[in-house]
Amino acid sequence: xxxxxxxxxxxxxxxxxxxxxxxxxxxxxxxxxxxxxxxxxxxxxxxxxxxxxxxxxxxxxxxxxxxxxxxxxxxxxxxxxxxxxxxxxxxxxxxxxxxxxxxxxxxxxxxxxxxxxxxxxxxxxxxxxxxxxxxxxxxxxxxxxxxxxxxxxxxxxxxxxxxxxxxxxxxxxxxxxxxxxxxxxxxxxxxxxxxxxxxxxxxxxxxxxxxxxxxxxxxxxxxxxxxxxxxxxxxxxxxxxxxxxxxxxxxxxxxxxxxxxxxxxxxxxxxxxxxxxxxxxxxxxxxxxxxxxxxxxxxxxxxxxxxxxxxxxxxxxxxxxxxxxxxxxxxxxxxxxxxxxxxxxxxxxxxxxxxxxxxxxxxxxxxxxxxxxxxxxxxxxxxxxxxxxxxxxxxxxxxxxxxxxxxxxxxxxxxxxxxxxxxxxxxxxxxxxxxxxxxxxxxxxxxxxxxxxxxxxxxxxxxxxxxxxxxxxxxxxxxxxxxxxxxxxxxxxxxxxxxxxxxxxxxxxxxxxxxxxxxxxxxxxxxxxxxxxxxxxxxxxxxxxxxxxxxxxxxxxxxxxxxxxxxxxxxxxxxxxxxxxxxxxxxxxxxxxxxxxxxxxxxxxxxxxxxxxxxxxxxxxxxxxxxxxxxxxxxxxxxxxxxxxxxxxxxxxxxxxxxxxxxxxxxxxxxxxxxxxxxxxxxxxxxxxxxxxxxxxxxxxxxxxxxxxxxxxxxxxxxxxxxxxxxxxxxxxxxxxxxxxxxxxxxxxxxxxxxxxxxxxxxxxxxxxxxxxxxxxxxxxxxxxxxxxxxxxxxxxxxxxxxxxxxxxxxx
Numbered sequence: 001x002x003x004x005x006x007x008x009x010x011x012x013x014x015x016x017x018x019x020x021x022x023x024x025x026x027x028x029x030x031x032x033x034x035x036x037x038x039x040x041x042x043x044x045x046x047x048x049x050x051x052x053x054x055x056x057x058x059x060x061x062x063x064x065x066x067x068x069x070x071x072x073x074x075x076x077x078x079x080x081x082x083x084x085x086x087x088x089x090x091x092x093x094x095x096x097x098x099x100x101x102x103x104x105x106x107x108x109x110x111x112x113x114x115x116x117x118x119x120x121x122x123x124x125x126x127x128x129x130x131x132x133x134x135x136x137x138x139x140x141x142x143x144x145x146x147x148x149x150x151x152x153x154x155x156x157x158x159x160x161x162x163x164x165x166x167x168x169x170x171x172x173x174x175x176x177x178x179x180x181x182x183x184x185x186x187x188x189x190x191x192x193x194x195x196x197x198x199x200x201x202x203x204x205x206x207x208x209x210x211x212x213x214x215x216x217x218x219x220x221x222x223x224x225x226x227x228x229x230x231x232x233x234x235x236x237x238x239x240x241x242x243x244x245x246x247x248x249x250x251x252x253x254x255x256x257x258x259x260x261x262x263x264x265x266x267x268x269x270x271x272x273x274x275x276x277x278x279x280x281x282x283x284x285x286x287x288x289x290x291x292x293x294x295x296x297x298x299x300x301x302x303x304x305x306x307x308x309x310x311x312x313x314x315x316x317x318x319x320x321x322x323x324x325x326x327x328x329x330x331x332x333x334x335x336x337x338x339x340x341x342x343x344x345x346x347x348x349x350x351x352x353x354x355x356x357x358x359x360x361x362x363x364x365x366x367x368x369x370x371x372x373x374x375x376x377x378x379x380x381x382x383x384x385x386x387x388x389x390x391x392x393x394x395x396x397x398x399x400x401x402x403x404x405x406x407x408x409x410x411x412x413x414x415x416x417x418x419x420x421x422x423x424x425x426x427x428x429x430x431x432x433x434x435x436x437x438x439x440x441x442x443x444x445x446x447x448x449x450x451x452x453x454x455x456x457x458x459x460x461x462x463x464x465x466x467x468x469x470x471x472x473x474x475x476x477x478x479x480x481x482x483x484x485x486x487x488x489x490x491x492x493x494x495x496x497x498x499x500x501x502x503x504x505x506x507x508x509x510x511x512x513x514x515x516x517x518x519x520x521x522x523x524x525x526x527x528x529x530x531x532x533x534x535x536x537x538x539x540x541x542x543x544x545x546x547x548x549x550x551x552x553x554x555x556x557x558x559x560x561x562x563x564x565x566x567x568x569x570x571x572x573x574x575x576x577x578x579x580x581x582x583x584x585x586x587x588x589x590x591x592x593x594x595x596x597x598x599x600x601x602x603x604x605x606x607x608x609x610x611x612x613x614x615x616x617x618x619x620x621x622x623x624x625x626x627x628x629x630x631x632x633x634x635x636x637x638x639x640x641x642x643x644x645x646x647x648x649x650x651x652x653x654x655x656x657x658x659x660x661x662x663x664x665x666x667x668x669x670x671x672x673x674x675x676x677x678x679x680x681x682x683x684x685x686x687x688x689x690x691x692x693x694x695x696x697x698x699x700x701x702x703x704x705x706x707x708x709x710x711x712x713x714x715x716x717x718x719x720x721x722x723x724x725x726x727x728x729x730x731x732x733x734x735x736x737x738x739x740x741x742x743x744x745x746x747x748x749x750x751x752x753x754x755x756x757x758x759x760x761x762x763x764x765x766x767x768x769x770x771x772x773x774x775x776x777x778x779x780x781x782x783x784x785x786x787x788x789x790x791x792x793x794x795x796x797x798x799x800x801x802x803x804x805x806x807x808x809x810x811x812x
Contacts, residue, residue, distance in 0.1 A: 005263050005369030006255060008303045008311045009282060010052040012044050012292035018426070019286030021069040022274045027080035027097045028056070032276070032284050034292050035066035041085050043097065044292065051301060053294070059095050061102040064088035064444075070116035072124065084124060086113030088444065092126060092136075108134055108141045111151075112443075117164075119157040123781040125164055127152035133166045133176075135739070138777055142739030147174055147181045156195040156203060162746060162782050163217065165203060167192035169434070173205055175217055178743030178782065180704050183219050191434060196235040196244060206232035206246055208434065212256070227254055227261035227349060231427075236277040245283050247272035249427055251318070251376070253285050253295065254349065264349030265295060266365055266376040268314035270424040288424045316375035335361065341373045353379055404453070406432075406446075417446070425450040555803045556766030561683040561724050564717075567635050569601040576628040579621075587621060589614065600636040607641050615642075619658065623671060626662060630674035634681055643685035652691035660702065669711040676717035683724045693728055696737055700725065700744045712754050719760035722748065726764035730772070738768060739778045746782045755800050758791055762803040769810055776810060785811045 017037030025031035025043065032044040032053060039062050044053040065088045072082040072094075082103070083095040092106040092113055106126075115127030124136040129151040135143035150169035157164050164176045169191040175183035190208035197203050198214070202222070206212045210232060212225040230249035237244045243257045253265040253272060269287035276284050282296040296302060303311070335355040345352070345366025352373070353363050361379035366372075400418040415436055419428045429446035432438075573594065580589055589597070597614045600607055615636065618629035636642045646655040659675050679699075682688030692699065706718050725741050732738070742765070749761040765784070769775045779785075788811060791804035 004297070005367070006253075006265060006283060006295040006297055008308050009294040009296040009301045010303055011307075011311070012053055012055070012294070013290075014042055014055050014058075015040070015290045015292070017065065017290060018271065018273060018288045018424075019290060019292050020065065020067050020273045021085075022276045022284050022286040022292060023069045023071055024276055024278055024284075025081075025083070025097065026071055026074055030279065031056070031097075032278070032292065032294070033069050033071065033083055034286055035069040035085055036286075036290070037065040038290075039063070039065055039087075041066055041069055041083065041095070043083075057098070057100050059083065059085065059093075059100050059102075061093050061095075061105075062087040062089050062091070067112060067114045068116045070118055070124070072118050072122065075122055077122075084116050084118075086116050086126060086128075088112045090128075090130075092116065092124070094139075104139055106136055106139065106141070114151070114153055115155045117155045117157050119164070119781060120783060121777060121780040123157070125155045125157055127155040127166055131168075133164070135164070135179075137739070137781055138774060140735045140774075142736055142778060143179045143743065144736075145174075145176050145179060145181075148172070150191075153191060153193045154195040154205075156197050158197055158200060158203070158217070160200045160217075162743070165195050165197075167195050167205055171207075173215070178704075178747040179740055180701060180747070183217065185215055185219060185221075187213060187221050190231075193231065193233050194235040194246075196237050198237060198241065204235050204237070204244060206235050206248075208232070210248070210250075212244075212246060223259060225256060225259070225261070227256075227264070228252065233272065234274045236275045236283070238277050239279065239281050245275050245277060247275040247285050252349070253283065255283070261347075261349055263367075263369055264365060266315050266374070267293065268311075268318050271427055288426075312374065316377060318377035344371065345373065351376070402450075402453075404450070417450075419450055553766075553803070553806045555799070555806065556763050557730060557770040558723070558727055558763055558767045561680070561727055562720050562760075563638065563681045563684055564634060564677040564720075565638070565681075567601065567631060569598070572601070572628050572631050573598045576618075576632075579625040579628065583621070583625070587617075589618070597632060600632055600639075600642070603635060603639045607636065607639060609645075612642060612645050619662075623662065624668065627668065627670050627674060630662070630671060630678060634674055634678045637678055637688065638681050638684045640685050640687075643682060643688045647682060647685070647688040647691035649691075653695065656691070656695055656699070669709070669714050672706070672709070673711070673713045673717045676714065676721050680717070680721050680724055683728065689728060692725075693732075693734075693737070696725065696740065700740050703744055704747055706748075708751075712757075715752065715754055715757045716760070718748065719752070719757035719764075723760045723764035723767070726767045730767050730770070735774060738772075738775050742768060742775065742778050742782060742784070746779075746784050746787070749784075750787045755797055759797070759800045759803060762788070762791065762800065762807055766803065766807045766810070769807070779811055 012032070012034070015034065015036040015038050019034050019036050021035035023033050025033050028045045030046045033041060034044065035041040039060070041059040042055055043057040043059070045056045046053055062085065066085050067088060068086040070084040072078070072084060074081045078096070080097045083097060085093045085095070087093070090107070090109050090111055090113060093102040094104050094106070096103055109126065109128040109130050109132070111129035113126050113128050117125045119125060122137060125133060126136065127133045131148050131150060131152060133145040133152050133155050134141050135145070145164070145166060148166065148168040148170050152166050152168050154167040155165065162177050165173060166176065167173045171186070171188050171190060171192060173185040173192055173195070174181045175185070188205065188207040188209050188211065192205050192207045194206040195203060201217045202214065204212060204214055208231040210226070210228045210230060212232060212235065213221050214223040215221055228246065228248045228250050232246050232248040234247050235244055243255070246254050246256065249271055251267050251270060251272060253267065253275060254261050255263040267285070267287055269289035269291070271288035272285055273288065274286040278284060282294055282301065284292060284294045286292050335353055338354050338356060340352070340354055341364060348366060348368035350366040351363055353361050356362055363376050363379050364373040365376045367374050401421045402419045404417040404419065406415045406417050417432045426443065426447040428450060429443050432446060433442060577594060580594065593614050596611045597618065599605060600611055600615060615629065615632060619626065619633065621629060637646065646652070659678065662671055663675055679692065682692060703718060703722065706714060709715050722741070722745050729738050729741055745761055745765060749758065752758050752761065765779065769779055785808065788804050788808045792801050792808060
C-alpha cells in the first residue's frame with residue numbers, strides 16, 4: 001500500500017564531493033549509479049530486505065570531476081549493458097557493471113562532457129561545453145551536431161527514427177534528424193539545463209529561468225510549470241509516463257502531477273544537482289552535500305522514525321540567505337510570530353518566515369501531504385539595511401560576504417564576483433559566468449578560487465577583500481586563457497556550407513510531378529539526347545553479414561561511379577547561340593568563342609585553357625540562361641584537364657560554391673538537375689573525387705534541401721549523387737563520412753516515392769553495408785530497416801523490391 005507523498009527512504013554515504021549525476025542501472029537490477037565531483041562513479045545495489053542500498057563498486061579512471069552518467073542497454077556484445085560517464089577531463093568512460101576500471105574511453109570533445117543519452121542499437125549521444133553534441137557508435141564518433149553558440153547542457157534521444165534533442169546555455173533547444181537541425185525551440189529566458197522524453201512527439205525541458213516547459217516536436221510549447229525559485233538542474237519522468245520530478249538550486253525536490261507541483265521536499269544542501277526515477281517509483285537525488293538520497297511513497301521502504309527525524313533536523317538547521325533563497329526582503333519587526341504557523345498554507349511548497357525572539361528569523365515550508373509547516377532553515381543576512389551586519393560589501397544593492405574583482409581582458413574594467421559563504425562556490429561561479437556570458441571552461445578555476453580565498457570564514461563574518469591572482473600573484477584574478485578567442489560554436493545553422501552566405505532554401509515554381517513512371521524524361525533536358533539508362537548489371541557478388549549466410553545479387557556492392565554521358569551537342573550549341581543574342585554585350589560571346597567552347601563536348605580532345613576560361617564565363621550567365629553552360633560542364637568535367645582545373649585543392653571550394661549559388665530558390669529545376677549531374681560526373685576523375693569527399697560535410701548537408709522537390713528528374717539525379725558518395729566511401733576508413741552519408745540517405749529515402757530514386761538509394765545503401773559491420777551498425781541505429789522493409793512490399797518494379805529484400809536480409 002502506497003502513501004500519497006514521498007518520504008525519505010535512505011541516504012547513501014560514500015562520495016567525497018558533490019554528487020552531480022544519478023541514474024538507474026540495468027544490472028544489477030534495481031541499482032543506482034552516481035557520479036561525483038570526487039572523480040568517481042559508484043554502483044549502489046539494493047539490500048536484500050529492500051530497505052536501503054549498499055555500495056558495490058567504486059568506478060575510477062577520470063582525471064577530473066564526473067558531471068553525467070548514462071546506462072547503455074544490454075546488447076549482443078555486452079549482456080549486462082554498460083555504464084557511461086562524462087567528465088570535466090573532456091572524455092567519456094565506458095565500464096562493465098562488474099568492473100571498477102574503464103573498458104574503453106571515448107575522446108573527441110574539447111571541453112567538459114556534461115550530458116549523455118543512450119539511443120538504439122548502441123548509439124550514444126553526448127553534449128559538451130565545447131558547444132557541440134556528438135553521436136558515438138562502436139567506440140567511434142560518427143557525427144558531430146553543430147549549431148549551438150554556447151555549452152550544450154543536456155541531450156536526449158527520441159523514440160522516433162533518427163530524432164535527437166540538445167539543450168544549451170544559449171537558451172535554445174534543437175531537434176536534430178540525421179545530423180541536421182530541423183527545429184529550434186525558443187522560449188526559455190536562461191540556460192536550458194535538462195531534457196526528458198515523454199513520447200515520440202513530446203518532451204520536457206528545465207531551465208535556469210526556474211521554469212519547466214512541455215513541448216511538441218513540431219515546436220509548440222504546450223505548458224509552462226512554475227514552482228521552483230531558482231535554477232532547475234534536472235528532470236526525471238515517473239513510471240506512469242506523464243508525471244515527473246525536478247530538482248534545483250532552491251534546495252528542493254519537487255514532484256509534479258497532472259500539471260501541478262504536488263509535493264515539495266526540502267533538502268539540507270544548497271544545490272540539488274540530479275534526479276532519477278527508479279522502476280519501483282522511488283526517486284533518487286544527488287546533491288552538493290556529497291549525498292545520494294532516495295525518497296519513496298511506499299511505507300514498506302520508508303526510513304525509520306529516527307532517520308526521518310534526523311533528516312528533518314538537518315533541513316531545519318540549514319542557514320538560509322534571503323538573497324540566494326528568494327525569500328524576499330526582511331524587516332524583522334514586521335514578521336509574524338510562531339503563532340502564524342497554526343494557519344494552513346495555500347499550496348504545497350509555500351514558504352513563510354516567522355520571527356522567533358528579538359533577532360532570529362526561521363523559514364518554513366508548507367507540506368500539503370502532511371498538512372503542516374516544516375522548518376527549512378534559519379534565515380541569515382537580512383536584506384533590510386537596518387539589519388545588515390557591518391563589514392559586508394554591497395553589489396547591485398545587495399550585501400555579500402565577498403565581492404572579488406576579476407580582470408577578464410587587459411585594458412577593460414574588472415568584473416565583480418559577489419559571493420556569500422552560505423552559497424555553493426560552483427553555483428556562485430556559474431552565476432558569474434552566465435551573467436557575463438563567459439566560457440563555461442572557467443567554472444572550476446573560478447569556483448576553486450572562491451574556495452581558496454574564503455577558507456576559515458564564519459557565516460556573516462566576512463569582509464570585502466581584494467585578493468591575489470592565484471596564477472600570477474597580482475592584485476586581481478585573471479582566468480587562464482581569458483584573452484584567447486572563445487570556443488568555437490560551429491557554423492551558423494543557416495550558413496552556406498561553401499561560401500558562408502545565406503543557405504539555400506528551396507521554394508516553389510518547380511515542374512509538376514509526372515503522373516506515371518513513363519512520363520519521366522530521362523534524356524538530357526532541352527537537347528533531345530538519347531535517354532540515359534544506368535547499368536547495374538555488376539557481376540554476381542557474394543558477401544555476408546555477421547552470422548548470416550552468403551548472399552548473391554547483381555545489384556551491389558557497386559564499384560564504379562554512375563555518370564550521365566549522353567548529350568545532343570548540336571541542340572546545346574543552337575540553344576546557346578539563341579540565348580547569347582539576348583544578353584548584354586559584356587556577357588555575350590562572339591562566334592569564335594562559341595566555336596571554341598563547343599569543342600569541349602568532345603571529351604576525346606584535350607581542352608585548351610582558352611576554352612575552359614570561356615566556359616567559366618558562360619557559367620556566370622543569369623540563372624534563366626545558364627543551363628546550356630551547365631550541360632557543357634556536365635560533359636566536359638569528365639575530362640582530366642577540366643576536372644583538374646575546377647576541382648583542384650586551391651579552386652575546388654570556389655567552384656563548388658558557385659554551383660551551389662546557381663541552386664537558388666527561384667532557379668529552374670533543369671539547373672538543379674544539371675548541377676547534381678555535374679557533381680555525379682565529377683567523381684569520374686581523381687581530382688573531382690577528392691574535392692567532393694573533402695567537402696562532403698557541406699555538400700551532403702545541403703542535399704537535404706531537395707527532399708521535398710516536386711521534380712522527379714531532380715530527385716533521381718540526387719539519388720544518383722548519393723549513390724556515388726556511397727561508392728566512394730565504401731572502401732574508405734572515414735567512419736564519420738559513412739555515418740553522415742547514411743544519415744542523409746535515410747532522411748531522403750524515407751520520403752521518396754519515385755521508384756528509380758528508391759532503387760538508387762537501395763543500391764547505395766547495399767554498397768555501403770556489404771561486408772561492413774560498422775556501416776550495418778550505423779544503419780540499424782538510424783532505424784533504416786523498417787523503411788527498407790516497406791520498399792519490399794511496394795507495388796514497384798521488381799528490381800526495387802528485389803534489391804530491398806537483399807538489403808533487408810543484411811540489416812535483420
